[in-house]
Amino acid sequence: MNWVALRMLTGDRAKYLGIVFGVMFAALLMAQQSSIFCGLMRNTTSQIRDVEGADIWAMDENVQFIDDVKPMSEGKLNVVRGVDGVDWAVRLYKGIARARLADGNFQQMILLGLDDACLVGAPGPDRIIHGSVEDLRQPDAVFLDEFGWRYLFQDEPFVPGKALEMNDTRAVIVGLCKCNPTFQTFPIIYCTYSQAVKFVPQERKTLTFILVKAKAEADHATLCQRIENQTGLRAKTNDQFFWMTIDYYMKRTGIPINFGITVILGFVVGCAIAGQTFYLFTIENLKQFGALKAMGVSNFRLIRMIMLQALVVGVIGYGLGVGGAALFGVVFTTLVKNAPPAFYFGWQVLVLTAGAVILIVTISALLSMRRVLFLEAGVVFR
Numbered sequence: 001m002n003w004v005a006l007r008m009l010t011g012d013r014a015k016y017l018g019i020v021f022g023v024m025f026a027a028l029l030m031a032q033q034s035s036i037f038c039g040l041m042r043n044t045t046s047q048i049r050d051v052e053g054a055d056i057w058a059m060d061e062n063v064q065f066i067d068d069v070k071p072m073s074e075g076k077l078n079v080v081r082g083v084d085g086v087d088w089a090v091r092l093y094k095g096i097a098r099a100r101l102a103d104g105n106f107q108q109m110i111l112l113g114l115d116d117a118c119l120v121g122a123p124g125p126d127r128i129i130h131g132s133v134e135d136l137r138q139p140d141a142v143f144l145d146e147f148g149w150r151y152l153f154q155d156e157p158f159v160p161g162k163a164l165e166m167n168d169t170r171a172v173i174v175g176l177c178k179c180n181p182t183f184q185t186f187p188i189i190y191c192t193y194s195q196a197v198k199f200v201p202q203e204r205k206t207l208t209f210i211l212v213k214a215k216a217e218a219d220h221a222t223l224c225q226r227i228e229n230q231t232g233l234r235a236k237t238n239d240q241f242f243w244m245t246i247d248y249y250m251k252r253t254g255i256p257i258n259f260g261i262t263v264i265l266g267f268v269v270g271c272a273i274a275g276q277t278f279y280l281f282t283i284e285n286l287k288q289f290g291a292l293k294a295m296g297v298s299n300f301r302l303i304r305m306i307m308l309q310a311l312v313v314g315v316i317g318y319g320l321g322v323g324g325a326a327l328f329g330v331v332f333t334t335l336v337k338n339a340p341p342a343f344y345f346g347w348q349v350l351v352l353t354a355g356a357v358i359l360i361v362t363i364s365a366l367l368s369m370r371r372v373l374f375l376e377a378g379v380v381f382r
Contacts, residue, residue, distance in 0.1 A: 015284075018277045019313050019364075020320070026270020026360055027321020030263050031345075031353045032328055037259040038349060039181075039342035044249050045242045046180035047094065047112070050188075051121040054211035055220055057241050058089070058227055061234045065248040066241065067184075069095055071205035072233070079231045080210050085218035086227075090115035092209040093196040097189070100165040107152065109166070110188045113196025120211055122190060123177040130158055131175025136192055142171045145179035148187025166199035181342060183249075267356050274313070275364040282306070282368035306365050314361035322353055 042049075047066055048057075058080050060070035080089045093113030098106055114121050114136070122133045123143070135141055142164075149158060164171045171189070179188045191199070197206045212235070214223050220237045227235035236244060250256050326345055333341045 015277055015281045016313075019274050019281065020317050022270055022273025022277060023313055023317025023357060023360060024320040024324070025273065026266045027318050027353050027357050028324045029266030029269070029321075030356055031322045031325035031349055033259050033262045033266070034349045034352055035325060035329060035343050035345045037255065038346060039344040040183065040255060041246050041249060042344050043181045043183040043342050045245050046182045047110070048238060048242050048245065049180050050123070051092070051112075051211065052124055053120045053213070054090075054238070055214045056212035056224055056227070056235055056237055058210035058212055058231070058233045058235045059208070061228075061232060063234055065245040066094075068248075069208045071203060072207045072210075073205055074207055076231060076233060077207065077210055080212060080227060080233070083223070083227050083230050085215055085223040087213040087215045087218075089210050089212045090118060090120045091193050091207055092121055092211050093193050093206060094208045095196070095200055096186070097166045097199045099171070099187075099189075101152065102163070108186050109148075110182060110184065110186045111166075111196055111199060112188065112190050113193040114190065115211075116192045116194050119192070123179070127178040129176040129178060131160065133175075135174040136190065138172075138174060140170050140172045140195070141174045141191065142195070143175040143177050143190040144173050145188040146176055147179070147181070147185075148189075149173075149176055151187055167201060169198045171195075171199065267360065270356075270360045271363055274317075274360055275367055278310070278313070278364040279367045303369055306368055310361040310365035313364075314357050317361075318354060318357045321357070322350060325349075325353075 045066060058076075060072055062068075063070050074091075077089060077091060080086060091113075092115070093111065095111050097109045097111040099109050100106055112121065116137075119133055119136060122136070128143075129146060131143065136143060144152075153162070158176050160172075160174050162173045164173070171191070177190065182188065189199075210233075212223075212227070214220055224235040224237060224240070227233060329343045329345050332343055
C-alpha cells in the first residue's frame with residue numbers, strides 16, 4: 001500500500017512538484033527571515049559576547065541594555081571589590097567616540113576601554129589577526145576590528161601605525177582583531193581605560209561598567225543579588241545581561257513585529273499552496289481511493305497512505321527550503337565584506353521551521369482525509 005500511495009503521489013508530476021514547491025517556499029521564507037531576525041538580535045549583544053574573562057557585569061541600576069550607558073562614580077569599583085564572593089573587579093569603559101580620518105571625514109566608533117593593569121575584556125589570542133594585546137600599553141595605541149578596517153580603508157592591506165584623531169587626541173592603530181558583528185555596524189576600537197577617557201569629551205563620571213570575577217565557590221546568581229543589595233547597582237551574569245538586552249529590543253523596537261509578519265505570511269502562503277494542491281490531488285484520485293475501499297482497504301489504512309504522502313512532501317519540501325536558506329546565508333556572508341552580516345542559522349531556526357512544515361502538511365492532509373473517509377466505495381463504478 002505504501003508503494004501505491006507513492007505512485008499516486010508522483011503520478012501527476014506537475015501537481016506533485018506544486019505541492020513540494022509550496023512547502024519549500026514556506027520553509028525557505030520562514031527559515032531565511034528567522035535567521036536574519038536571530039542574527040540581528042545576536043548582534044545587539046556582540047559586546048557582551050566579545051568581553052572575555054568576567055562572570056558578572058555591574059552597572060547603574062537604570063541600565064536597560066548593553067548600549068544604554070549610564071556612567072557611575074569611580075568609588076563604586078572599590079565597593080564592588082569589597083563584596084563577599086568577589087575574586088576581582090575591574091573597570092570597563094564603553095561609549096561612542098567620533099574619529100576624524102586622514103581625509104577629513106568623521107566616523108563614529110564603538111570605544112571599549114580596558115583596565116590598564118590587566119586588560120580584562122581584550123580579544124583572546126584566537127581573535128587577534130595582527131599584533132598582540134600587550135601592544136595596547138604603547139602610547140596612543142588602539143586595536144581596530146577587521147570589519148572596521150574594511151569599512152574605513154576598503155581593500156588597503158593592514159599596516160600598523162595608521163593614525164586617527166578622536167577628541168583632538170591621536171590614536172595609532174597597532175593591531176587588528178575579530179569581533180562579533182554589532183547592531184550599529186560602527187567600527188570597534190579597543191584601548192586602555194585611561195586612553196579611552198581621553199578620546200571622548202570630558203565628563204565628571206566615566207565608569208560605565210564593572211567586570212566582576214566570582215570566587216570559585218561562589219554562586220553567580222547569589223553573588224549578583226549580594227552586589228545589588230550592598231552597592232545599589234544592577235548586577236547581571238553574562239547570560240542574564242545577554243537576554244536582558246535582547247528583551248529590550250524585542251519589547252521596544254518593531255523588529256519582531258516586522259519579521260514576525262513575514263514569517264506568518266510564509267506560513268499562510270505555504271498552507272494555501274500546499275493545502276489547495278494536495279486537496280485537488282486527492283479529488284482527482286477519488287476513484288483510486290474508492291477502488292481501494294471496494295477491495296476492502298480500511299479507512300485507517302487509507303489515512304496512513306495519505307499521511308505517508310504528506311510526510312514525503314513535507315520532508316522533501318523542508319529539506320529544500322532550509323537548504324536554500326542555508327545557501328542564502330553562505331552567499332550573503334561571503335559577499336558582504338564591508339559590513340558585518342546579520343544571519344544566524346541556529347538549531348532553533350531548524351526546529352521552528354520543522355514545526356511549521358509539520359503543521360502545514362498536517363493541515364493539507366486533514367483537508368484531504370475528510371473526502372476520503374466519507375467516500376463511498378461505489379463511486380468507482382459510476
